[in-house]
Amino acid sequence: MTVLDKIFNKDEFTKDDLVSLLSLEDPLDIEKLFKAAYQVKLKHVGKTVWLRGLIELSNICTKDCFYCGIRKSNKNVDRFTIDFDEVVSEVIWIKEHRYGSLVMQSGERSDEKFVDTVEALLKEIHLKTGNSLGVTLSLGEQTLETYERWRKAGAHRYLLRIESSNRELYRKIHPDNKLHSYDTRLECLRRLRKLGYQVGTGVMQGLPGQTMEDLANDVLFFKEIDIDMIGMGPYIPHNETPLGKQVGDYSEKQKEDAVTLGLKMIAVTRLVLKDVNIASTTALQALSPLGREHGLLAGANVLMPNVTDTKFRSGYQLYNDKPALNENADESRLALEKSIENIGENIGYDLQGNANHWKKRTGE
């Protein structure tokens, strides 16, 4: 057995194991890593891809994260909020097209009007779809009371990326003030868990100053907090952000390397966490046309196709070259179905696709 095979077959991984997997350079070794992760995926979650229709509710944001294109200080963004009824019709589209789940994502707001609207939307969604859809929120940091109201109104899952589990790095990519606190982010993950959400987190890879050891620690962090879902992807510069200006546009080679690192992170996370749901995210697709499909082959099992009306999409540019700006939900769906079929996987239509990890820990 080679050194690599020995690592793949471990039950418990050391940080050094993870660093050596993430640092693999030889394309053949990297391919072996993806194959090993795919086998773990088959064993623990199977080859059904779960779809979550993604609705981007609003790009209004109270935060000022240095990497994000819709940060508050970016004045070159037309701010939008989708009308209540329009969100409901997107949800009906999702239901009619047999996606089992949806995700509502937005810039971060916590004013009463926003909290009320989300609560009302959750109730309406369940009313209109007979409680059949899995509902995930990705609406940032909120109080325990807000998370509780949304949970009671029918949200099942919540995505809140830690962005980086390295506190120092977190501070470097966010303004140094109370509104952007690492400890609050951690506390929010605890609140969500306490309220019975299926909880997801994730990080960006390829941030300036980030090391392989940081990424290995990120994976160990996911394990330590016993997370159910992972959504992560490569960092991509946005030219109207402080970090994007510092990094500059990626060359073709940088894009390729960013995709490879993103795929390695998916694979290593699958090897270590085994039965969680892992999304193959849009950031991968932004850097490479088949990035998301490669994500599935490296161990991911969830896709989040954007169903937001195309008229809003140019307003929701978290990074440069976000894909499918002009492609409507029907076109996205057909292209996606074909590409999933092409890699020999199948779509879990009409099913919520809850994380096996969550089912095991809660007995549901």
Ligand code: 5AD
């Ligand atoms: N590159 C990649 N991902 C980004 N996000 C925000 N800005 C960028 C960027 N420039 C991610 C963050 C956030 C999620 C909604 O989008 O991780 O949590």
